[in-house]
Amino acid sequence: MATKPTESITILSLRKLSLGTAEPQVKEPKTFTVEDAVETIGFGRFHIALFLIMGSTGVVEAMEIMLIAVVSPVIRCEWQLENWQVALVTTMVFFGYMVFSILFGLLADRYGRWKILLISFLWGAYFSLLTSFAPSYVWFVFLRTMVGCGVSGHSQGLIIKTEFLPTKYRGYMLPLSQVFWLAGSLLIIGLASVVIPTIGWRWLIRIASIPGIILIMAFKFIPESARFNVSTGNTQAAVATLEHIAKMNRSVMPEGKLVEPVLEKRGRFADLLDAKYLRTTLQIWVIWLGISFAYYGVILASAELLERDLVCGSKADSEVVVTGGDSGESQSPCYCHMFAPSDYRTMIISTIGEIALNPLNILGINFLGRRLSLSITMGCTALFFLLLNICTSSAGLIGFLFMLRALVAANFNTIYIYTAEVYPTTMRALGMGISGSLCRIGAMVAPFISQVLMSASILGALCLFSSVCVVCAISAFTLPIETKGRALQQIK
Structure with missing residues (x-):
């Protein structure tokens, strides 16, 4: 009788075991996203090469943009130009930039960042060379406009860097790209001081x-963005790119299969104005426009202040009147003042200012966040524009210009990073392209304020620059999305 309970318990346990093994569990295969792969692979040799090659696009862009500032006094004399004609050259360069920035952004989201970057460099190098053979002022304006069209595609280099960098490195590596812009600016000023007085502006x-032609050959070492490839359904190419990066970095890929949704709707204007991004987009556009207005305003105002010492009212001593035509009615006076070696040195010193606040800018971006950091630097920019109204010594003027260049460069650093981070892959290039396009409106207006209005009223011009910076500071502070530490979004 003692064994009966034991037998019934044993039979019951076997039945439970049998029922438990009747339904085996199916293990789900492991998967990962591009974001997972980028974070797992980490930072290494590939990213250093990426930083050097894609960062060098800033050298070329800076040289092409700054070229106008150093050539303006020469063409003013050679073709006997008035102030508005000199300003028109810069305006038309940025007009070309504005139109093609949208087009290149749209095409980059649909056909790839790498292809558009290559096309833009080929375009820019070709028309830049043609500019050196311009037979007249009209041809010069047209060809520089075409150069502006090509330069507008150089921002794809920043997008490629952004999409390959791990999250925690973006706030450090992207601001360091300012070193390349600084190098390009210093290089063109240094070349101008030697080449223009000897063999002329055409050379x-x-x-x-x-540099642009050399850089084109280096692009083959950088692949297309893996984030773009998966958005188009080309998962195989994305995996191959990620494996190549892992091999270069001596790292490993995540386990499993790369899985991302295919995004058919890419590069659409409507997405930028979607309810989720509408407020952010509008405020970004205001900030881009204001930053560009202030940045190029500083560059061109520096040249004007150096040429004619407008603040202290001693411009008459440095002016040479050039007249054109045979009759008195056709004669129109214009200023003809070539840069002296001391002027080039002052431009170099003020340009070096662009890197002066870079360490603080990096700390601000990473610890205060993108929004607060940008708001602070924009507010300080407004203050230093007002300080330019003070009649001071040459050293004081250089000091103000030095700080202004440092602040406007920090502004550009932060807004570039924020714009690249806030939009998803489906519209990142288009968002950057339209922002870059709208900011050129500010760049187009800046010459007429710095080179025309400033001649009539320096107080009015500098107060206008300051007011725009205040508006941008408020817009930056009230941006609805903070991107510090935020993973790049694949879809909206």
Whole structure:
């Protein structure tokens, strides 16, 4: 009788075991996203090469943009130009930039960042070389406009860097790209000080085209963005790119299969104005426009202040009147003042200011966040524009210009990073392209404020620059999304 309970318990246990093994569990295969792969692979040799090659696009862009500032006094004399004609050259360069920035952004989201970057460099180098043979002022304006069209595609280099960098490195590596812009600015000013007085401005343009041509050959070492490839359904190419990066970095890929949704709707204007991004987009556009207005305003105002010492009212001592035409009615006076070696040195010193606040800018971006950091630097920019109204010594003027260049460069650093981070892959290039396009409106207006209005009223011009910076500071502070530490979004 003692064994009966034991037997019934044993039979019951076997039945439970049998029922438990009747339904085996199916293990789900492991998967990962591009974001997972980028974070797992980490930072290494590939990213250093990426930083050097894609960062060098800033050298070329800076040389082409700054070229106008150093050539303006020469063409003013050679073709006997008035102030508005000199300003029109810069305006048309940015008009070309504005139109093609949208087009290149749209095409980059649909056909790839790498292809558009290559096309833009080929375009820019070709028309830059042609500019050196311009037979007249009209041809010069047209060809520089075409150069502006090509330069507008250089921002794809920043997008490629952003999409390959791990999250925690973006706030450090992207601001360091300012070093390349600084290098390009210093290089063109240094070349101008040697080339223009000896063999002329045409040879300066030809020499300035060489870095862009060399860089084109280096693009083959950087692949297309893996984030873009998966958005188009080309998962195989994305995996191959990620494996190549892992091999270069001596790292490993995540386990499993790369799985991302295919995004058919890419590069659509409507997405930027979707309810989720509408407020952010509008405020970004205001900030881009204001930052560009202030940045190029500082560059061109520096040249004007150096040429004619407008603040202290001693411009008459440095003016040479050039007249054109045979009759008195056709004669129109214009200022003809070539840069002296001391002027080039002052431009170099003020340009070096662009890197002066870079360490603080990096700390601000990573610890205060993108929004607060941008708001602070924009507010300080407004203050230093007002300080330019003070009649001071040459050293004081250089000091103000130095700080202004440092602040406007920090502003550009932060808004570039924020814009690249806030939009998802489906519209990142288009968002950057339209922002870059709208900011050129500010760049187009800046010459007429710095080179025309400033001649009539320096107080009015500098107060206008300051007011725009205050508006941008408020817009930056009230941005609805903070991107510090935020993973790049694949879809909206």
